[in-house]
Amino acid sequence: MALETMKNNRYRIVRPLGSGSTGEVYLVEDTLRDRQEVVLKLLHAYARPLTHDAQSASRAFRFEAGAISQLIHPNILPLLDYGAETVNGEIVPFIVTPYCPEGSLATWLEQRSNDDVLTLEDAARLVRQIADALQYAHNQGIVHRDVKSANVFIHSTLNGPPTMLVADFGFAQPISEEWANGLDIRGTPAYMAPEQWEGQVVPASDQYALGVLVYQLLTGRLPFEGSIEQLRDAHLKSWPPAPSALNPTLSPEIDAVIGQALAKKPGERFPTVTAFANAYTGAIQPAPEPIAPPTPSEGVNVTGTPPPPTPTRPLSRGMIILIAVLALLVVLGGIVLIASAFSNRSAQSSANATATANANVTGVANSNATGTAQANSNANGTATANKNATATANSNATATAQAHGNASATATANAKATANANATATVLPAAQLSGNWVNANQNLTQGITKIDITNNGTKVTVHPFSKCSPADCDWGTKSSEYTGSPFNIVFVVNGSTESLAISRQGPQLMVVDTSSTNGTHTYLFDKG
Numbered sequence: 001m002a003l004e005t006m007k008n009n010r011y012r013i014v015r016p017l018g019s020g021s022t023g024e025v026y027l028v029e030d031t032l033r034d035r036q037e038v039v040l041k042l043l044h045a046y047a048r049p050l051t052h053d054a055q056s057a058s059r060a061f062r063f064e065a066g067a068i069s070q071l072i073h074p075n076i077l078p079l080l081d082y083g084a085e086t087v088n089g090e091i092v093p094f095i096v097t098p099y100c101p102e103g104s105l106a107t108w109l110e111q112r113s114n115d116d117v118l119t120l121e122d123a124a125r126l127v128r129q130i131a132d133a134l135q136y137a138h139n140q141g142i143v144h145r146d147v148k149s150a151n152v153f154i155h156s157t158l159n160g161p162p163t164m165l166v167a168d169f170g171f172a173q174p175i176s177e178e179w180a181n182g183l184d185i186r187g188t189p190a191y192m193a194p195e196q197w198e199g200q201v202v203p204a205s206d207q208y209a210l211g212v213l214v215y216q217l218l219t220g221r222l223p224f225e226g227s228i229e230q231l232r233d234a235h236l237k238s239w240p241p242a243p244s245a246l247n248p249t250l251s252p253e254i255d256a257v258i259g260q261a262l263a264k265k266p267g268e269r270f271p272t273v274t275a276f277a278n279a280y281t282g283a284i285q286p287a288p289e290p291i292a293p294p295t296p297s298e299g300v301n302v303t304g305t306p307p308p309p310t311p312t313r314p315l316s317r318g319m320i321i322l323i324a325v326l327a328l329l330v331v332l333g334g335i336v337l338i339a340s341a342f343s344n345r346s347a348q349s350s351a352n353a354t355a356t357a358n359a360n361v362t363g364v365a366n367s368n369a370t371g372t373a374q375a376n377s378n379a380n381g382t383a384t385a386n387k388n389a390t391a392t393a394n395s396n397a398t399a400t401a402q403a404h405g406n407a408s409a410t411a412t413a414n415a416k417a418t419a420n421a422n423a424t425a426t427v428l429p430a431a432q433l434s435g436n437w438v439n440a441n442q443n444l445t446q447g448i449t450k451i452d453i454t455n456n457g458t459k460v461t462v463h464p465f466s467k468c469s470p471a472d473c474d475w476g477t478k479s480s481e482y483t484g485s486p487f488n489i490v491f492v493v494n495g496s497t498e499s500l501a502i503s504r505q506g507p508q509l510m511v512v513d514t515s516s517t518n519g520t521h522t523y524l525f526d527k528g
Helices: 052-068 105-111 120-139 194-198 203-219 228-237 252-261 273-283 317-344 429-433
Strands: 011-019 024-030 036-042 081-087 090-098 152-155 163-166 363-366 380-386 398-404 435-439 448-456 459-467 472-474 478-481 487-493 496-505 508-515 519-527
Touching: 011 036, 052 081, 052 090, 052 496, 105 152, 120 163, 120 203, 120 273, 194 203, 194 228, 203 252, 203 273, 252 273, 429 448, 429 459, 429 496, 448 508, 448 519, 459 487, 459 496, 478 487
Parallel strands: 363 380, 380 398
Antiparallel strands: 011 024, 024 036, 036 090, 081 090, 152 163, 435 448, 435 519, 448 459, 459 472, 459 478, 487 496, 496 508, 508 519
C-alpha cells in the first residue's frame, strides 16, 4: 500500500517494516513528537467497508484500545495512539507504539545459532517479565488473547540483561469464519488454548500460551505443528512430548510445571500466571550443595584420630553441696506436684470442658482452653483434656475423655452420641449462580432483562436476554469453565462486545456489563 502520511499528516511514513495476517507495519515519524520514530500498524483484520456497521465496529475498537492504552507497566509496550483511517474505501483501525530496533523474540529465535541457547536462568528471567506484564493486565480485567514470540519485543539496556516488552494486548487476529462457526475466535493457532478454540477466553488462556512459548524456548520447537485443523485437534485432545524428551538436560520438575500450564482445562492450570512463573523458577533451582567436612580448625582431626580430651577440673566441696541441695529441692517439688494431681483428680468430670474428637483421629488438647467431647458413633478418638482443653470427634467416633487437673469432660470413655454420621456436603461455587434470574429494576427500558444460568459440575452456561422493543432480544448461550467469582463471559451482539462479570451479592445476582458501544452498567437480579 503506497502511503505517505497518516492521521492528517501527523505520521510521515519512513519505510515499511513488514506485513502479516493482521495488517501492515510501518516505521513513521511523529511530527508532534519532534519527528520521533515510532511504529504504526494498520489492522486490516479489523477493516470494514464504509457502512453504518463499520462505524459501530470502529467505536468498539476505540473502546478496547482506550482500555488497553491505560496499561502502564515496565514490561508492557505502551500504546501511544490509536484511531481509524479511511484507506481504499475501508475504515482501517490503527495503533501506534514505540519503535524497538532490537526486534521481537520471534526474530531472535529465527536468527539464533546453535550457540544462542537460553540458559534455564535466562528463560526464567524472561518468563518472569512476561508473567508480570500479563498478571498486571489480568488484574485490570484485560486478557491478552495472543501471547506469542512475535508479540514480545526486546529492549536492550546499557547495563544488565535486556527487558522484555509484551505488545498487542487484545488485538489478536480473528480466525477465519470457516473455523469460527460464528464465534468470536481470535489468536494464533499454534499458541491457542483449548477453550480459545471454542470462543471462550479467560486469564488462564494467556498462561497456556506462555506455556507454549516456554516449551518453544527450551526445546527449539512448538508443542504442536500442522494445519489449522490439525492444530485445533491437537490443542483440544493431544499432549505434546515432554520437554525433556527433546532436551535431555531438562528435569522432570520442569516437565511437570510446563505440563500443568498446558492442561486442557483452565481450572487444572496454575491459579495465576504469576504462580506459573514462581513454579518454573522453583523447578530450576539447583540442588543444595553437600556440607563440607569439618576442618582441623573446628576441633576435628581429619586423619580420623579423635583429638585428645580436654583436661577437666575437679569440683570444689562447696559446689558439690550446692548441687545436692538443688537435687533435693527438685525431688521434693515432684512429690508435691504428684500429690496435688491425685488429690484434685476427678474421674469423668471437672471444670467446664467439652471435647469433640474427629473421626478415627486421636486428639490431645492441653492446657487453658475449654473443650467438649461429643462422640458421633463408632470411631476411636482419645481426647486428653488438661485444664480446660478442647478436642473434637465427629462422625462414627467413640471418644475417650480423660480429665486431669482441674478439667471436666462431658463425655465418658466409650460414650456414644448420636450425630450426623457419614454426612458430607459439597457445594460447588458454580452452583451459586444457577437459576433463572430477572432484573430487579422493573422499569428497565434497555439493558439485560433476564439471565438463565445452568451449571454441569464446573462448566457454566449463560443465556441472557436484553430489552428490545417490543420484545426481548435473545443473546444465545455461551459456556465456560468456572474458575472463580466474578464469573466472566463475553457475548457479541449486533457488532457490540458485551463482557459480563457475574457474581452473587447476598440473595441477588450482580452482573457488570461492559459494552463496547454503551459503556459499563451494573444490574441486580432476583431469582425468577
